[in-house]
Amino acid sequence: xxxxxxxxxxxxxxxxxxxxxxxxxxxxxxxxxxxxxxxxxxxxxxxxxxxxxxxxxxxxxxxxxxxxxxxxxxxxxxxxxxxxxxxxxxxxxxxxxxxxxxxxxxxxxxxxxxxxxxxxxxxxxxxxxxxxxxxxxxxxxxxxxxxxxxxxxxxxxxxxxxxxxxxxxxxxxxxxxxxxxxxxxxxxxxxxxxxxxxxxxxxxxxxxxxxxxxxxxxxxxxxxxxxxxxxxxxxxxxxxxx
Amino acid sequence: xxxxxxxxxxxxxxxxxxxxxxxxxxxxxxxxxxxxxxxxxxxxxxxxxxxxxxxxxxxxxxxxxxxxxxxxxxxxxxxxxxxxxxxxxxxxxxxxxxxxxxxxxxxxxxxxxxxxxxxxxxxxxxxxxxxxxxxxxxxxxxxxxxxxxxxxxxxxxxxxxxxxxxxxxxxxxxxxxxxxxxxxxxxxxxxxxxxxxxxxxxxxxxxxxxxxxxxxxxxxxxxxxxxxxxxxxxxxxxxxxxxxxxxxxxxxxxxxxxxxxxxxxxxxxxxxxxxxxxxxxx
Numbered sequence: 001x002x003x004x005x006x007x008x009x010x011x012x013x014x015x016x017x018x019x020x021x022x023x024x025x026x027x028x029x030x031x032x033x034x035x036x037x038x039x040x041x042x043x044x045x046x047x048x049x050x051x052x053x054x055x056x057x058x059x060x061x062x063x064x065x066x067x068x069x070x071x072x073x074x075x076x077x078x079x080x081x082x083x084x085x086x087x088x089x090x091x092x093x094x095x096x097x098x099x100x101x102x103x104x105x106x107x108x109x110x111x112x113x114x115x116x117x118x119x120x121x122x123x124x125x126x127x128x129x130x131x132x133x134x135x136x137x138x139x140x141x142x143x144x145x146x147x148x149x150x151x152x153x154x155x156x157x158x159x160x161x162x163x164x165x166x167x168x169x170x171x172x173x174x175x176x177x178x179x180x181x182x183x184x185x186x187x188x189x190x191x192x193x194x195x196x197x198x199x200x201x202x203x204x205x206x207x208x209x210x211x212x213x214x215x216x217x218x219x220x221x222x223x224x225x226x227x228x229x230x231x232x233x234x235x236x237x238x239x240x241x242x
Numbered sequence: 243x244x245x246x247x248x249x250x251x252x253x254x255x256x257x258x259x260x261x262x263x264x265x266x267x268x269x270x271x272x273x274x275x276x277x278x279x280x281x282x283x284x285x286x287x288x289x290x291x292x293x294x295x296x297x298x299x300x301x302x303x304x305x306x307x308x309x310x311x312x313x314x315x316x317x318x319x320x321x322x323x324x325x326x327x328x329x330x331x332x333x334x335x336x337x338x339x340x341x342x343x344x345x346x347x348x349x350x351x352x353x354x355x356x357x358x359x360x361x362x363x364x365x366x367x368x369x370x371x372x373x374x375x376x377x378x379x380x381x382x383x384x385x386x387x388x389x390x391x392x393x394x395x396x397x398x399x400x401x402x403x404x405x406x407x408x409x410x411x412x413x414x415x416x417x418x419x420x421x422x423x424x425x426x427x428x429x430x431x432x433x434x435x436x437x438x439x440x441x442x443x444x445x446x447x448x449x450x451x452x453x454x455x456x457x458x459x460x461x462x463x464x465x466x467x468x469x470x471x472x473x474x475x476x477x478x479x480x481x482x483x484x485x486x487x488x489x490x491x492x493x494x495x496x497x498x499x500x501x502x503x504x505x506x507x508x509x510x511x512x513x514x515x516x517x518x519x520x521x522x523x524x
Contacts, residue, residue, distance in 0.1 A: 067445050070474050124449040125472060129413040134474045137449045 010186035011057050046114040053106040059221045060184050060191040061101035062177040063136045066115045072177045075126050075135035082170040084162040093143040095153040118152025127240030149190035157214045160198045168200045176236045179210045183218035208236040267317040274313020282306035293357040352403035353382045367411035371401050416475045423464030425499035430457050433498050440492045446477040463503045
């Protein structure tokens, strides 16, 4: 029997599903809960018994938790350089990586039973080895309108303002995952983050601030404990190149 | 009858005491203790901003006792007590103690300098004086390191201060380098492509600084390809363990030979092989 492919985020029932290269098997546990297994080529990668809950929801999650939490930063490299004239502004869409979390709910309480790498995880050093930061890395295209939803990628509208009196070249954007809020659309792989406001201060420095959500028809994920965004959102400084 | 004048005569020294001088001495001493107390408090508050609590506490206490001793000597001096002998004796004792506690003093001073310079701190992965491990504690006299084999190593601060310290965990990223040898008959460029593919698939091999693989040496038995990658410092050992084997497997699967060390032996004059028959042997 062919295993159906998951078509998007949202609630899933018991059964077998295909997600990326993985097989997700959710079975009932004598009415007490569920058994969750994720495997790849018959190799079991995640195996959990969930007692007292059978509500399983697939949501996007911040891309800093798997394979291992080693950083809070995400570095997105643009596949084309953007040359910005003095005092000029521009807006475009980019994609940032997201992973896929499997939540088990009981009423409003939830726990994460698995996190699946959504996009091939890679990391990069932003800055120097002694002063820089390690960041989850992804290369993205630049879009004029919201791109087609893709599994493992969230969309962000970026507004860039060149505050300097000279031309600047933008090649990358650094964001802090603590300041991100993730939104998703049920039944599709559409995920969004807030609008990113990049202000270029000099030829090699910029600051990124986080504004409101611009996507419509999406709802926020329930942030896991320890990953809730702070009430005061600070800007992220890009001090080692833009 | 008892002559009362005899009794009071026994206390004649009592009447000779200069009470004013004693009062001055007591005032000097009390004032001195108060100043020492204030100095201790102020010094502790000043030092706690820069050095650990124990160091600040001990340094302030040393200053306190030194000041109390100085004021006590001054107080005794006002009473006309000759302290020359005491000072000479103290000097001699000081010299003896100086020699006896030379290493203790050196460790103590080195400990203070280590706190100021901070070449390492608890939690750092370091190599000090040939001992590698995680720094557990830097006390006033010694530095305690937990070796990777779980053994607790105590290194005197004097040695730590003068030793070459490799602070492995001080930076967020660290380079990993190894050499892969392939047979002379193989295509090195293809081998490099295979290696770079394996490298790009490992999540903890950093995209920037860019990894590199290049022919570094024409060895006696193999063409040596140097592989240099950067990893997050916390993942350095795991990447090292995984990557070399993955590269070996990928190279073998690609049909590229990794040669054993081999030597060609060349004889200057042609070799002559003589086979003796059984009759000749006899």
